Amino acid sequence: MKTIKLFTAVLALTMFSQFPANSQEVASRSLARVDRVRDGDDDGQTKEFKFKVPGSPEQYTLKVSNLQTDITFEAYSGTELVITALDYEGIPEKAKGLKPLSATGPDNTEIGLNIKTEGNVISLSGAGKAASDSDYIIKMPTAMGLSYEQESWHGGGDFVVKGLSGEVNVQSKNSDIILTDVSGPIVANTVSGDINIVFTKMNSTKPTSLAATSGDIDITMPSDAKVNFKLSVVSGEIYTDLDLKFAEKEGLKSWGGMNANPTFNGGGVEISLRAVSGDIFLRKK
Incomplete structure (x- = not known):
């Protein structure tokens, strides 16, 4: 199982050039x-x-x-x-x-x-x-x-x-x-x-x-999109350059994996993403 790395307290922010x-x-x-x-x-x-x-x-x-x-x-x-x-x-x-x-x-x-x-x-x-x-x-x-x-x-x-x-x-x-x-x-x-x-x-x-x-799940969306995310990975990781917000005290929850329900640009349409043995990539245009 991959080690779950938490950067910037909630999600791993990284330079995407090193990934597929x-x-x-x-x-x-x-x-x-x-x-x-x-x-x-x-x-x-x-x-x-x-x-x-x-x-x-x-x-x-x-x-x-x-x-x-x-x-x-x-x-x-x-x-x-x-x-x-x-x-x-x-x-x-x-x-x-x-x-x-x-x-x-x-x-x-x-x-x-x-x-x-x-x-x-x-x-x-x-x-x-x-x-x-x-x-x-x-x-x-x-x-x-x-x-x-x-x-x-x-x-x-x-x-x-x-x-x-x-x-x-x-x-x-x-x-x-x-x-x-x-x-x-x-x-x-x-x-x-x-x-x-x-x-x-x-x-x-x-x-x-x-x-x-x-x-893997790899999503690119407009920078002004309004989204409520439901994110889940079991043995993978989540990488993003989106400015995601979490409800107070909710943060990132982990039970043998990683689960999170952040919002983007104040929230809006629901997007549910689940990867079992792959990674999730969230990008903005």
């Missing part, structure tokens, strides 16, 4: 990787599929499942889902004219995916091996909600989101969760991945909750 890349750097590298693949640096085809959202986008949630690959979601001002398959190999020549069987439904996109609408939920899932062999970029309306569940330990790539203002819910087994230019609320859980989030602004009414079992 912060949330902004991680997001930049992931998006650069996507651009390299999009520009044709990998083998296979690049194919596109468009799906019209049947109503006002902010009333809909995109629910993604059964995809064990790198997925990048990019917000834009349109009203369609624009799905690009990168390095797509498709079905073998011998299967031309046929469709692979899948428990989640047939490939009705011709890019290895099944898409369907149920009420205000648009469900997107992998439909065959081709989905696991490809990477996907999904452009979606900015205010649309997003839900993702990694159901299998097999495979699993990075889960990247850029620019969404709607609610994001991510349940991951071994994927890194990378969100940039988001406002929340965010609910994210990962077992053996890291969580990196860069907020452009904070949703002022709905809480954010993040949990990592064996990874």
Whole structure:
């Protein structure tokens, strides 16, 4: 178990250059990787599929499942889902004219995916091996909600989101969760991945909750954000450059770990962060 170090009486303040890349750097590298693949640096085809959202986008949630690959979601001002398959190999020549069987439904996109609408939920899932062999970029309306569940330990790539203002819910087994230019609320859980989030602004009414079992949680937020924190680490540490305030006599509590409920800029929206064997990093822009 790591030794819990208390600097400045409550939290460890440190120069972040000695730690792993912060949330902004991680997001930049992931998006650069996507651009390299999009520009044709990998083998296979690049194919596109468009799906019209049947109503006002902010009333809909995109629910993604059964995809064990790198997925990048990019917000834009349109009203369609624009799905690009990168390095797509498709079905073998011998299967031309046929469709692979899948428990989640047939490939009705011709890019290895099944898409369907149920009420205000648009469900997107992998439909065959081709989905696991490809990477996907999904452009979606900015205010649309997003839900993702990694159901299998097999495979699993990075889960990247850029620019969404709607609610994001991510349940991951071994994927890194990378969100940039988001406002929340965010609910994210990962077992053996890291969580990196860069907020452009904070949703002022709905809480954010993040949990990592064996990874780090790294959050960057605006310097004027108003937050009530609930922080917990079991065998890790908490590092920050935020000017956090504690209730009188509350301070930092430790029971085989570290627990704290400080406020930032007088308090506001609730953000709950829990890391079991990783560290928590809190940064301001």
